[in-house]
Amino acid sequence: MPTNSASAVSIRALVKRFGSFVAVDHVTLEVSKGEIFGFLGPNGAGKSTTIRILCGLLEPTEGAATVGGMDVATQSELIKQHIGYMSQRFSLYDDLTVEENIDFFSGIYGVAEDKAAARKDYVLKMAGLQHRRSSLTRLLSGGWKQRLALGCAILHEPPILFLDEPTSGVDPIARRQFWDLIYQLSGAGHTIFVSTHYMDEAEYCHRIALMYAGKVIALGTPAELKQSLESHQILYVESSDIRGSMTLIEKLPGVTDVAVFGGGLHVTVDNAETASPSIRRTLDDAHISTMQIERIQPSMEDVFVAKIEQEERNAA
Amino acid sequence: MNFVRWRAVARKEFLHIRRDPRSLALSLAVPLLLLLMFGWALTLDVDRIPTYVYDWDGTPESRALIDQFRGSRYFDIQRYVHAYAPVDKQVDLSHILMVLVVPRDYARDILEGREADVQVIFDGSDSNTASIALGYAQSVIAVYGAELRSEAQIRRGAGKLKAAVDPRIRVMYNSDLESKNFIVPGLIAVTMMIIAALLTSLTVAREWETGTMEPLLSTPLRPAEIILGKLSAFFTLGFTDMLICVLVGVFIFHVPFRGSVWFLMFSSFLFLFGALCWGILVSTLARSQLVAYQVGILTSFLPAFLLSGFIYSIENMPKVIQAITYVVPARYFVSILKGVFLKGAGIRILATETAFLFVYASLAFFLAVKKMRQKVA
Numbered sequence: 261m262p263t264n265s266a267s268a269v270s271i272r273a274l275v276k277r278f279g280s281f282v283a284v285d286h287v288t289l290e291v292s293k294g295e296i297f298g299f300l301g302p303n304g305a306g307k308s309t310t311i312r313i314l315c316g317l318l319e320p321t322e323g324a325a326t327v328g329g330m331d332v333a334t335q336s337e338l339i340k341q342h343i344g345y346m347s348q349r350f351s352l353y354d355d356l357t358v359e360e361n362i363d364f365f366s367g368i369y370g371v372a373e374d375k376a377a378a379r380k381d382y383v384l385k386m387a388g389l390q391h392r393r394s395s396l397t398r399l400l401s402g403g404w405k406q407r408l409a410l411g412c413a414i415l416h417e418p419p420i421l422f423l424d425e426p427t428s429g430v431d432p433i434a435r436r437q438f439w440d441l442i443y444q445l446s447g448a449g450h451t452i453f454v455s456t457h458y459m460d461e462a463e464y465c466h467r468i469a470l471m472y473a474g475k476v477i478a479l480g481t482p483a484e485l486k487q488s489l490e491s492h493q494i495l496y497v498e499s500s501d502i503r504g505s506m507t508l509i510e511k512l513p514g515v516t517d518v519a520v521f522g523g524g525l526h527v528t529v530d531n532a533e534t535a536s537p538s539i540r541r542t543l544d545d546a547h548i549s550t551m552q553i554e555r556i557q558p559s560m561e562d563v564f565v566a567k568i569e570q571e572e573r574n575a576a
Numbered sequence: 577m578n579f580v581r582w583r584a585v586a587r588k589e590f591l592h593i594r595r596d597p598r599s600l601a602l603s604l605a606v607p608l609l610l611l612l613m614f615g616w617a618l619t620l621d622v623d624r625i626p627t628y629v630y631d632w633d634g635t636p637e638s639r640a641l642i643d644q645f646r647g648s649r650y651f652d653i654q655r656y657v658h659a660y661a662p663v664d665k666q667v668d669l670s671h672i673l674m675v676l677v678v679p680r681d682y683a684r685d686i687l688e689g690r691e692a693d694v695q696v697i698f699d700g701s702d703s704n705t706a707s708i709a710l711g712y713a714q715s716v717i718a719v720y721g722a723e724l725r726s727e728a729q730i731r732r733g734a735g736k737l738k739a740a741v742d743p744r745i746r747v748m749y750n751s752d753l754e755s756k757n758f759i760v761p762g763l764i765a766v767t768m769m770i771i772a773a774l775l776t777s778l779t780v781a782r783e784w785e786t787g788t789m790e791p792l793l794s795t796p797l798r799p800a801e802i803i804l805g806k807l808s809a810f811f812t813l814g815f816t817d818m819l820i821c822v823l824v825g826v827f828i829f830h831v832p833f834r835g836s837v838w839f840l841m842f843s844s845f846l847f848l849f850g851a852l853c854w855g856i857l858v859s860t861l862a863r864s865q866l867v868a869y870q871v872g873i874l875t876s877f878l879p880a881f882l883l884s885g886f887i888y889s890i891e892n893m894p895k896v897i898q899a900i901t902y903v904v905p906a907r908y909f910v911s912i913l914k915g916v917f918l919k920g921a922g923i924r925i926l927a928t929e930t931a932f933l934f935v936y937a938s939l940a941f942f943l944a945v946k947k948m949r950q951k952v953a
Contacts, residue, residue, distance in 0.1 A: 315794040337796065345794035349787035353588065355595040360588070367584020368797045396595075413791075422794075 268293045268328060268420050268451035269314060275322035276309050283309040285474035286323070291453060291467075293419075296446050298465030299455035300564065306474040307455040308348070311424045314453070315345045328420055341370075344413035348425040350405045352412065354398040358389050361397055361412060369416035383411035386441060403434025410441060414450070421445065423454040427461065439464050459561040470567055478567050485563050492516070492566045493532040498524035498552040499543055505550075508542050517569070524552070526562065577804075581797055585805020589779075593809055600813075603775055607767045607817040611824050614763050618887070621755045622708040624652040626672040628663055631656060635683035641694065644720045645676060650712045667699045674698055674709055689728065760831045761913035762886030764821040765906045768844075769851055769880035770873070771817050775810045776855025777862075777872030780948070784863045799948035803941070807852055814848045825917070834920030843916075843926070846933040847909040851876065853940035860947045880906035905936040 269291040276284040284306045291297040299307045312318040314327050316336030325332045327339045352361050362383055366376045384390045387407035397405065406426060413421065423442075427435045439461065446452055454465070462468050463482050470478040470485070478485055499505045502525060509527055510518050514535050517528040529535035532555045543550045558566075593600055627645065631638050645651045654672065657663060666672045677695035685692035696713050700706045783789040792802065822840070825831045855872055862868035882888060883897070884906035890898055901907050908929040915921035915929075923930055 312790075317790060317793055340794060340796045343794070345791055347787060347790055351786075351788045351791040353592070353788060354786075356588065356591055360591055364584055364588045365795070367587070368581050368792070368795050368801075370578065370580055370796060 266293065267291060267326075268295070269297070269325070269453060271310070271314075271323070271325040273323040274310065274313065274320055274325055276306075276313060276318065277321045282474050284313070284320075287471075287474075287476050289469055289476060289479060291451060293451050294446065294449055296442060296452045296454065296464070296466045298462050298468035299453065299471060300457070300459070300462045300468050300560075301455075301471035302457055305471040307471055308424050310471075311345075311422050311453065311455060314339075315343060315422055316340055341416075342418055342420060344416070344418040344421045346409050346413045346421070346423045346426050348428050350402075350409035352397045352405060352409055355396065357394050357396055358384070358400070358408060359393040361408065362415065365412040366415050371416050379415050379417075383408075383415060386444075387411045401434075402430040403437065406430050406434065406438060407441065410438070414445065418450070420451045421453065423452065425455050425457065427456060427458060435461070459559065459564060462560045470564060472568050472571055475571075477571050478563070482560060485560070486558050489558050489563055489566055492528050492558065492562070493530070493535075494556050494558050494562055495527045495529060495532055495536060495539070496521070496524055496552065496554045496556045497527055497539060497550070500549045500551070504546065505543055505548050508546055508548075509539055512538060512542060514538075517565075519565075526556075528562070528566070577798065577800060578796075581801045582805050582808075585797070585802055586808035589806050589809035590812075593813065603771060603813055604817065604820070606774065607771050607821055608824065610767045610770065611760070611763055611821055612828075614766075615756060615760050615824075615829050618759055618763075619755050622705050622712070623650050625650060625674050625705075625709045625712070627651045627653050627674045627676060628666065628672050629653055629656050630658065630660070630663065630675060630677045632680040633678045633682040637683035637686050638678040641678060641682075641717075641720060642676065644716050645713075648712070648716060650709075651716075663697070667697075670699065670701075672699070673702075673705065674713065676713075686724065756829050757831050757918060758914060759887060760825045760829045761917040762884065762910045764818070764825060764913055765847070765884060765909040766877070766880045766886055767821055768814065768818055768848060768909075769876045769906050772810075772814055772848060772851035773855050773858070773872035773876035775813060776806070776852050777859050777868040778865050779806055779810070780856055780859035781862050781865045781868040785865055799945045802948060803853070803856055803944050806856060807849070810852050810855075811848060814852060815844070818844050818848060831917055833917055835916030836922055839922050839926075840913075840916050842923075843909065843912045843930055843933060846930070846937050847905065850905055850933065850937035850940045853937065853944045857940060857944040857947055860944060879904040883907065884910045886910045905933060908932045908936075 267290045269289075271287055271289050274284055274287045275282065287306070287310060299310070301307050309318065313320050313332060314325060316332060316339050320333065328342050330339045330342075332339060353364070356364065359380070362380050363376075366379065371379055384393055387404065387410070389404060389408060389411075392400070392404070397408065400408065410423070410426065413423075427438055430438070435458075442452055442454065442464070454461075456462070465482065467479070467481050468485065469476045478488070480488070497505065497509070502520065502523075506518050506520070506525060509515055509525065512535070514530045515527055516530070517526075519526045527535070527539065536553050536555070540550050540553055629642055629645075631642060642653070646653055651674070655662075663672075663675050667675070675697040677697065679693055679695065682692050682694070694717060696710075696717075698706045698710060780789070783792065822833075826833050854876065858872045858875065859868045862871055880886070883890075883893075883901045883904045885901070886906070890901050890907070893901070911929045912926050912933075915926050919925075
């Protein structure tokens, strides 16, 4: 594949319409080589559609995109030899054994015969499936299946990997293990384009794009995105009466949002310095004892909620 | 076209078949079952027609006539009755199909040289059987009548009367006129069509339903490789079924096989290839296993059964329907099978049919590849 271009994936004003529905709305972004690029957004935001276009499964309505320097509209057959794709439904054959699934994908990716055995061992080891190579895939748990599906997608050592919600429906430990694998692959030089709707997973990515209603509404490193929320400072408030304090705080000037978070409240304010004493005063007046008021770093979820609200305000 | 990728798909399909022994057993048992059921049940031969006799005359002459019927294997005289009432009831119950009524003056008319009347009553509700029985009865009576006339001439001393025209009939190919000989070869085509649809209709739809199709399309795998890989597995099964059918036809139904085995193999190859590609095309278009199965059976079994000339002769159909039969591939295969089995015909005589099968197979393959190539949505 051409190596002269520095970006692994380049998308320009990409549009995909299904009838009158706009699934992808003028998306533009670049993914550098070796990067773990996260595609974050709720279900139906257009993440899967974008990934399918990049993998040559769908044709774009407008705009252009290249993968590894190759054009998705005209060179999709060539692209397919250089990518690995894992869909959200770990696309394995349930009635085949672990090994047979690997052999099948090895065959259709055209892995050379002298390399196939070594690649199979590598994948079995990576997925931790050495001792289950003869098990029917049906009998594997979600986490195993997920790692096997990833393994099958990298048999041919593709420089670019597209993972479409690879962690949906598996337990937290398996998710953690899966991200360890992604780091390993990234360390080995693979570019990884991964979509997810788990906010915590965004923190693992080098860079993320927030997608909402077909549009990219924010793009940057996790730290950059959190910093971009300067006008949205967040206070963590813990009190003796959460419900009561919530209704009181909502009415205060300078408060844009109050949400229950664990045992306390996340209060989004314009200015933490002035809001903090006024909240304490209000609660004291209502005879609610305040245990804690503290300015905290916004989480990815806070960023996401704030960006979507901003987007909706702009649209309205 | 890449052989390694093709082989990978074929191997996977064989594994699917092996892992599902029930479907495998079914796909081998179904043709056998169909062939046996249809072969035995679907007989158009009419013999041992259940008959009642109402002999008003009760003379040696009337008994001589009745003996003509008793001696024939086509009639089975079950009872002698002496009134019309039991006859009506038995006809209504479909217990009997024919009643021979000899009137009171039968013997007197014969002896006095007058024309004697005989009444034959049929149950016409099954028109096909009734008309065949009618033919038998007419010919028994006509032959016997001619015999009586000739005897009478001799008695009068006029010498034996020669018939003006004496037909000498030779039936070619199916000399016993046994319907199984013409049904069984055609049945093979119908059975193969059903099996092909059964085997393939689910295959692509299943991959769409379980979500395995999408990743396949993201790999370098080409549509033609997917189809040929799947075909390799199903073809092996289908061809085994084909051989089972031929062997059952020859050894169980004793259908004469007069043609070339190689030509039979070659034409079966073309037909099966086309039928399997058709099944894959249906499966690709349907994307749901249930719809694929229904459409598959509907578009393969019905035309093969009704419009192939396997049992209902195409020449007797309305012109519009006749025109439609030209696009039913089973029509050509039925002609080939009947030709090869009964007439020993080869490719020179069946060239047109073979050419049509070739066109059908190529077209079905081409369309299946084209539809498979289409993108996810």
